Amino acid sequence: MIAESNYSVIVAVNDDGVLERNLYLSDCIKEDSVQLQRGFSSAARALNAGMSVHDVDYFILVHQDVYLPDGWLNNLQKVIDKLSIEDSSWAVIGVAGVDMSGSLVGKLWSQGINQEIDIGDALAKVRSLDEVLLVLRQISGLKFDEEMAGFHLYGTDIVQQAKKLGYRS
16 A cells, blocks of 8 residues: 555645545545645645645645545555556546547546446546546656636646656556
């Protein structure tokens, strides 16, 4: 499993009740490993602020309304291990996105429709990722574009920034 010293969970928070009913119910996430970012005008600013605080290998950037099931960190470590062997130039991974051909890929549970969404290759190279959950390699040096207003499309932006620097997502 990923050692706690190797990652930091960063959450842009605007509703403590949503956080308590979701992410904080995840047994695999310890509250003291979570950085709560509040009062920012955009996700980019909130997440960059969180990433500037710790020197870790991985930043797990997750929405406050996400629940991570038991074993999620172990599964993440397996994905990281596999990616590091298959493609050491990766910088960003996520749970859902758009692959290079424009097809949707990923796997996640949607409480809204009360079912799992499982589409496409689990380790596909992507050109865009949904912001629900992103993992960034600290070594990539990636930062979010703070000129991006609001709380949307930063997943696509970070993937495109990674591409410009020669990294894959």
